[in-house]
Amino acid sequence: MAVLFLTIIYVTFISLGLPDSLLGVGWPEMYPEFGVPQSFAGIVSMTISLGTIGSSFFSGKLIRRFGTGKLTAFSVLGTACALLGFYLAPHFIWLLVAAIPLGLGAGSVDVGLNDYVARHYQAHHMNWLHSFWGIGALTSPLIMSRVLSQGASWRYGYLVVASIQFALVIVLFLTLPMWRTREPRISVKATATEEQPLEEIRFLTFIQSKKVRAALYAFFLYIGVEATVGLWSSSYLIHAKGIDSARAAIAVSGFFGFIMFGRLVSGFVSMRLTNRQLIQIGQVLIVAGGVLLFVATSYSLLLLGISLIGFGCAPIFPAMLHDTPQRFGEEVAQQMMGVQMAVSYTGSVVLPPLFGFVAPKIGIQTLPIFLIVYGILMYLASERLNRKVDQDQAISE
Template structure:
C-alpha cells in the first residue's frame, strides 16, 4: 500500500515538472505570436515563482488542516486549470492571470510532497522523487517542440499538458483515502518522534545558527542556475546559435533529461558516496558545462554544455535537502528546511527575470557568463559551509574528549 502511494507521489512530481519547463521552451514562438518584448517571459516566470513562494510559506498550516492528499489534489487541479488558461489566453495580461494559480498550485505540491516523503519514506527516495520532477521537466519541452514543429502552435502544446494534468487530478481524487491509511500506519510505527522535534523547533532562531546563511546562499544560486538555464536556454540557442525554435526546445529538454537521469543514478550512488562529495562533484560538472556555452565553439558543444549542466545540477538539490539534519541537527531541520525552500524559490523568482531584463537591453549572449558566475558562487558558498561544519565538528570532538578526561 505504501509502495502504491509512493507511485502516486512520483506521478504528482512528474506533473510538477511538466509546466516548469514549458514557458522557456515555447517563449521564442510565443513572443512573436503575442508581440511581447523578450523580458515578458521573465516577468511571467516571476509571477509563477512568486505564487510558489507564497503557497510554500503557508503550506505548513494548510497541510496540517487539510492533509497532504487533499492539498495535492486541489493544487494539481489548480495547475491543470491554469495551463488550460494559457491555451485560451487572448493576450499577455491573461497569461499573467493564469500564472498566479499555476504558481500557487506548484508551491503547495512541492512543499507538501517533499515533507511527506522525508517523513514517511527512506532517504534515497528523495533523489528519486526529484528525478521524477525531471521526467516531467524533460517531457514538457519535448511535447511542446512536437506541437511547434508539426502544427506551429504553442497553444496546443499547453492544451496537451493540461490534459495530462487533468488525468492526474482524476487519479488523485480516486486515491484520496489512501493518504490517511498510510499516514496512520506510519504514525503508529513512529510514536516517539514528533513531540520533541516540534517542541525544540519553536525556540529555534535559524539565521543565528552558524552556516545557515551559507546554506541559504547555496540554495539561492542553485535555483538561480536551474531556472535561468531552463527559461533562457531556448532563446540563447535561437538568437545566438541561430537554431530553429523546435530544435532549441528539444535541446533544452535534453538539459532537463540530464537532471532526470542524474537524479535517478544519484539515488543508487548515495548508498556509496556521501552527500557532500556528490554536491561538490555536481557543482564542478555544472561549471565545466557552463564553460562549453561560454567558449566560442560550434553549436553542438552547446548541446554538450546543456547536458553537462543538467547532469551536474542533478545531485545538488536533493543532496542539500537530505544533508540539512546532518548540518544543523535534527531538532533544527524542520525550521531550516522551510527557510531553504523559501530562498530557493526566491532564486527562481528574481534571478531569471533579472537576467532577462539585462539581456533585453544588451544581448541574451550574456547567459553563459551569468551561469558561470552563479555556479562559482554556489560552489564557494558550499565549500565555505563544509569548512565551517568541519571546524565545528573538530571543536565538538575536542570538547567531548576534554570532558571525558
C-alpha cells in the same frame, strides 16, 4: 500497498516538473503574439515563483488541516486549470493571472512531498523523487517541440500538458483513501515539530548563523541556475547561436532529461558517495557545461554543454535537502527545510528576471557567463558551509 503508495508519490512529482520548462521553450513563439518584449518572460516567471513562495509558507498549516493527499490533489488541479488558462489567454495580462494558481499549486506539492519523503524515506528515495520531477520537465519541452515542428501554435503545447495534469488529478482523487490511512502519522509528526520553541521557526533567527547563511546562498544560487537555464537557454540557442525553435526545444529537453537521468543515477551513487561529494561534483559539472556552452560552435557541442549543466544540477538539490538534519540538527531540521525551500524559490524569482532585464543591454550571448559565475559562487558558498559544519562537529567532539 507500500510500494504502490511510493509510486503514487513519485508519479505526483511529475506534475511538478511538467509546467516548469514549458514557458522557456514556448516563449520565443509567445511574446511576438502578445506584442510584449522578450524580457517579459521574466515577469511571468517571477509571478509563478512568488505564488510558489507564498504557498510554501502556509503549506504546513494546510497539510495539517486538510491532509497531504487532499491538498496535493487540489493543488495539482489548480495547476491544471492554470495551464488551461495559458492556452486560452487572449492577452499578456491573462498569462499573469493564470501564473498565480500555477505557482500556488506548485509550492504546496513541492513542500508537502519533499517533507514527507525527507522524514520517511532514505537519501536514494529523495534523489529518485526528484528524478520524477525531471520526467515532467523533460516531457513538456518534447511536447512543445513536437507541436512547433508541425507548425501548430504554442497554445496546443499548453493544452496537451494541461490534459496530462487533469489525468493526474483523477489518479490523485481516486487514491485519496491511501493518503488518509497515513495522515495521522504525518499529522502527529508535524504537530510535534510545531511544539518546538517559536524562535526556531523565525527567519531572522535562522540567518544570524553564518552556517545558515552559507546554506541559503547555495540554495538561492542553485535554483537560480536551474531556472535561468530553463527560461533562457532556448532563447540563447535561437538568437545567439542561430538554432531553430524546434531543435532549441530538443536541447532544453536534454537539460531536463539529464537532470532526470542524473538523479536516477545519483540515487544509486548516494549509496557509495556522501551528499557532500555529490554536491561538489555537480557544481564542477555546471561550470564546465557553462564554459562549453559559451565556446561551442556546433549544435552537437551546444547540446552536450546544456546536458552537462543538467547532469551537474541533478544531485545538488536532493543532496542539500537530505543533508539538512546532519547540517543543522534534528531539532530544527523541519523549520530549516521550509526556509531553504522559500529561499530557493526566491532564487527563481530574482535571477532569471535579472538576466532577462540585463540581456537586452549586454546581449543574450552572455548567458553562459552568468551560469559560470553562479556555479562558482555556489561552490564557494557550499565550501564555506562545509567548513562551518566541520568546525561545529570538531567542537562537539
